[in-house]
Amino acid sequence: MRILIAEDDAITRKLLEAHLKRWGHDLVVCEDGSQAWKELNKENSPKLVVLDWMMPGIDGPTLCRKIREMETKPYTYIILLTAKSSQGDVIAGLEAGSDDYITKPFDPQELRVRIRAATRIIQLQEDLFEALKASEFQATHDSLTGLWNRHAIFGVLHRELSRSGREGKPLTVIM
Numbered sequence: 001m002r003i004l005i006a007e008d009d010a011i012t013r014k015l016l017e018a019h020l021k022r023w024g025h026d027l028v029v030c031e032d033g034s035q036a037w038k039e040l041n042k043e044n045s046p047k048l049v050v051l052d053w054m055m056p057g058i059d060g061p062t063l064c065r066k067i068r069e070m071e072t073k074p075y076t077y078i079i080l081l082t083a084k085s086s087q088g089d090v091i092a093g094l095e096a097g098s099d100d101y102i103t104k105p106f107d108p109q110e111l112r113v114r115i116r117a118a119t120r121i122i123q124l125q126e127d128l129f130e131a132l133k134a135s136e137f138q139a140t141h142d143s144l145t146g147l148w149n150r151h152a153i154f155g156v157l158h159r160e161l162s163r164s165g166r167e168g169k170p171l172t173v174i175m
Helices: 010-022 033-040 060-069 087-095 108-140 150-167
Strands: 002-006 026-030 048-052 077-082 100-103
Touching (some): 010 026, 010 108, 026 033, 048 060, 048 108, 060 077, 077 087, 077 108, 100 108, 108 150
Parallel strands (some): 048 077, 077 100
């Protein structure tokens, strides 16, 4: 699993790197929120993110909100890692869009099981997305020929008729 770490404290960042590499994860390491945001906007960005709350540039909760606003990307699982441990802080972090919350100093075993749970959720979501794509294909294509079925053809025809009307351009249909 590719994991993005955004942590400005060098010691905590090195501890996270050491543990996650030892557990077999591929890492993208950032020292601040702005760098993390740039990485998350790249194609094939990590789907699992461990964010510090207080960072230069963009802080963790703000970065959570920005990630949640990206609707075109696949879901990103966010773990907020912070020294803030009051119930109000936990609620604020989760309301900002994080999926999980770990307090510093973190217990490596707790981190490991939370990363494992996040990995399972991400894999389930990927499986669901693939099943959805397969069912959409089955619903719109003939099983024998692989061509669009009647329902799909009429859907395309209606969209093209609407577009033709909006743009004032002719539409030709060849059978």
